[in-house]
Amino acid sequence: MAEILIVDNDKYARKEIRAFIEGSKYRFLTIYEANTAxxxxxxxxxNRPSILILDISLPDMDGIKFGRSALQLYPDLPVIVVTQLKMFKFVQEAINSGFSAYLLKPLSKNELYETLERLLPVGLNREINQTINGNNKFSSDLKNPIESAIQFIQMNYGYSLTLKEVADQVYLSPSYFSRLFKEEVGMTFVEYLSFVRVQKAKSLLRFSSLPIEIIAHNTGFSNPGYFATAFKKIVGKTPSEYREQFYFQEQGGGHDHDKKRIRTL
Known part of the structure; x- marks a missing residue:
């Protein structure tokens, strides 16, 4: 799941980490906080997180022990220690426990960003980078305008795109581009754009727990209602039904209270 769990009894430290994340390209990740082990x-x-951030000094349990318990539950979970303790024995314990990073307070936000970039799942990072930054390396091939248009759409699906804007990118009039696109692709420009956005949304629904309205926004839909309508038309399920399907496949079934929790995501 695309979630970050912060375990630290210092509320100001938790607030700082949250502020750093919410001020970055990772601001769409769900953040949970706890002040005790x-x-x-x-x-x-x-909530099986993608990252665990913890302090060694917890009021009810040694942080190293808590991190080890977390890894017993999820052996591939990246664990980041953020602490004021600089003693080598703690660094060594963290390394020997299989933790992924040891950062010192006061925390550098750039150091945190670099660590998240390194530790978050590759596929999720790629989705975030595409959504936030787009791609400015597009180059139109005048001999293959529709292929170029498809490339441009794939690079910029998260933004508001019009037929005229894409036609301009491949140096065709909107009317001729529209006709040629339908002939070569078998879909209208609008149908294809919705199809691409829905495919990207399916990936985020399956591999992250981002709220549905955020996924709708990040994949270029103007509002959650339109997203749900377009998604069901193409997939045959609503976004929440699609997410629930994969959740229960991964869990091997589930109880009614679990279903209720998933529907609230």
């Missing part, structure tokens, strides 16, 4: 373990079991 006990609360952290509950959240850890309820």
């Amino acid at each position: 006990q609360r952290g373990m509950i959240l850890l079991k309820q």
Whole structure:
């Protein structure tokens, strides 16, 4: 799941980490906070995060021990220690425990960003980079204008795109471009754009727990209602039904209270 769990009894440290994340390209990730190991373990079991950020000094359990318990639950979970403790023995314990990073307070936001870039799943990072930054390396091939248009759409699906804007990119009049696009692709420009956006949304629905309205926005849909309509027309399910389907496949089934929780995401 595309979630970050912060376990630290210092509320100002949690607030700082949250502010850094919410001020970055990772601002669409869901963030959970806990001030004790006990609360952290509950959240850890309820929401399988993509990253665990913890302090070694917790009021009810040694942070190293908590991190080890987290790795027993999820062996591939990246664990980032953020602490004021600079002693080598703690660094060594963290390394020997299989933790992924050891960062010192006061935390550098650039160091945090570099660590997240390194540790978050590659596919999720690619989706985030495409959505936030777009791609400015497009070059039109005048001999293959429709192929070039498809490339441009794939690069910029998260933005508001019009037929005229894409036609301009391949140096064709809108009317001729529209006719040629339908002939070569078998879909109208609008149909193809919706298709691409829905395919991107399917990936985020399956591999992240981003709220549906955020996924709608990130994949270029003007509002969640239109997103749901377009998604169901192409996939045959609503976005929440599609997400629920894969959640229960991964969990091997589930109880009614679990279904209720998923529908609220």
